[in-house]
Amino acid sequence: xxxxxxxxxxxxxxxxxxxxxxxxxxxxxxxxxxxxxxxxxxxxxxxxxxxxxxxxxxxxxxxxxxxxxxxxxxxxxxxxxxxxxxxxxxxxxxxxxxxxxxxxxxxxxxxxxxxxxxxxxxxxxxxxxxxxxxxxxxxxxxxxxxxxxxxxxxxxxxxxxxxxxxxxxxxxxxxxxxxxxxxxxxxxxxxxxxxxxxxxxxxxxxxxxxxxxxxxxxxxxxxxxxxxxxxxxxxxxxxxxxxxxxxxxxxxxxxxxxxxxxxxxxxxxxxxxxxxxxxxxxxxxxxxxxxxxxxxxxxxxxxxxxxxxxxxxxxxxxxxxxxxxxxxxxxxxxx
Numbered sequence: 001x002x003x004x005x006x007x008x009x010x011x012x013x014x015x016x017x018x019x020x021x022x023x024x025x026x027x028x029x030x031x032x033x034x035x036x037x038x039x040x041x042x043x044x045x046x047x048x049x050x051x052x053x054x055x056x057x058x059x060x061x062x063x064x065x066x067x068x069x070x071x072x073x074x075x076x077x078x079x080x081x082x083x084x085x086x087x088x089x090x091x092x093x094x095x096x097x098x099x100x101x102x103x104x105x106x107x108x109x110x111x112x113x114x115x116x117x118x119x120x121x122x123x124x125x126x127x128x129x130x131x132x133x134x135x136x137x138x139x140x141x142x143x144x145x146x147x148x149x150x151x152x153x154x155x156x157x158x159x160x161x162x163x164x165x166x167x168x169x170x171x172x173x174x175x176x177x178x179x180x181x182x183x184x185x186x187x188x189x190x191x192x193x194x195x196x197x198x199x200x201x202x203x204x205x206x207x208x209x210x211x212x213x214x215x216x217x218x219x220x221x222x223x224x225x226x227x228x229x230x231x232x233x234x235x236x237x238x239x240x241x242x243x244x245x246x247x248x249x250x251x252x253x254x255x256x257x258x259x260x261x262x263x264x265x266x267x268x269x270x271x272x273x274x275x276x277x278x279x280x281x282x283x284x285x286x287x288x289x290x291x292x293x294x295x296x297x298x299x300x301x302x303x304x305x306x307x308x309x310x311x312x313x314x315x316x317x318x319x320x321x322x323x324x325x326x327x328x329x330x331x332x333x334x335x
Contacts (some may be wrong), residue, residue, distance in 0.1 A: 003044040005063045010179070010199065012041050016168055019045070023052055023062040029135055029164040031145040033121070035152040036168025039199025042148045045168070046117045049146065050074050051133035052080050053115060083116040086124045097135070099228035102141055118315045121147035129156050136162040140321040170198045180207065191277040192216070196256050211244075218244050220281065226328050227288070233325045241321060251317055252308060259304045265289045266297050303327040 011018045022028050032049075034042040049072045051064035058064065064071050073079040085096050104114055118124075124132065136145065136159060147163060149155060171179070176194035181187060185207040193203040206212040218240045225232045243250040264276040268289040276282060307324045310319065327331060 003048065004066060005040070005048060008041055008044055008048060011171060012045065012168055015045060015168060016330055018166060019049055019052070020062050030143060031140040031163040032147065033152065033155070033160065034148045034167045034168060036149055036150070037170045037198055039197060039202060040168035040170055042168050043119065043249045046146045046148060047074060049119070050065060050079075050115050053081065053113060053144065054082070054111070065193070081111065081114045084119065085116065086119045092118065092120070092124040092128050093175055095126060097131040098122070098271040099126045101131070101135055104143060114140070115144045115146070116149065117146045122151040129159060129221065133158055146159060157265050162281050168211050173313060174198070176203065180204070190279045191261065191279065192257070193298050196253060202239070213253060214244060219254055219261065223258065226325065227291075230326070233329065234322065237270060237321055237325060242318060248311060248317070252311060255304055255308050255311070259301060261285070262297050262301045262304065265292065266294060266301075269294050269297070300328050
């Protein structure tokens with residue numbers, strides 16, 4: 001979703017200040033590396049910079065007007081002198097970089113300026129990266145490159161050395177909660193979302209999604225029945241968990257929510273109740289915290305983190321969750 005200068009400035013004030021100064025002084029670099037976690041606004045900032053370069057009616061000399069033809073075409077992804085390269089499958093291929101080079105050997109369609117953006121630049125094949133390096137070593141005049149990555153350590157040092165790196169900082173939990181509540185998210189849900197994702201748009205989408213509401217209920221129920229008996233926990237898995245958390249990404253969110261419950265128990269044990277995220281479960285969690293030791297809770301959290309790792313390694317989800325439930329129940333009175 002396209003963001004205005006003011007909207008992005010709330011999330012990344014330092015980045016926007018740097019871009020503003022470069023635009024006003026006419027000192028834009030020929031190549032940038034935008035690096036930072038998912039959801040920190042790298043792509044939105046790339047689009048914003050493109051609009052600042054091509055806008056026909058800049059406000060105060062650096063803010064795109066959002067209403068001229070160029071701004072609208074960039075927002076819609078169809079400006080002839082702005083090019084986007086994304087992974088084709090798992091990687092960015094050499095042929096994609098060659099196509100880009102051919103495009104840039106031509107004169108700009110509407111001006112002498114051109115801009116290209118490479119999403120997930122760390123996923124370039126070795127051949128693609130070497131082709132891009134040649135491109136960066138001999139930059140075309142009036143051409144700007146923006147590389148985006150969540151894994152800057154995966155990019156060739158020779159490419160890094162030719163780019164101006166701009167780091168996008170993750171929103172603090174406090175900033176995220178403040179922004180979410182100002183956007184109408186209730187005070188009980190906002191702290192949970194702030195821990196689950198650093199992507200503001202994603203968090204707002206989940207806040208309006210019945211799936212996420214149900215996800216919390218199922219995870220809380222699973223945690224509660226873990227204390228009762230192994231059979232009931234397995235029944236909850238079969239009848240509710242696997243029915244709701246169908247996709248790998250969904251199950252990962254489920255495990256994140258489960259991990260947050262145990263983190264809350266740990267916070268309660270060390271007297272930091274105000275840092276717990278399930279605020280409306282505080283009284284019940286205080287009872288659970290009394291029934292366990294810090295060491296045991298730490299072991300349970302380790303088991304959940306290990307399950308998340310196995311999930312990413314494509315272990316069978318059903319077997320994974322059944323094993324996890326048994327590990328979380330170890331040491332309980334009924335085992």
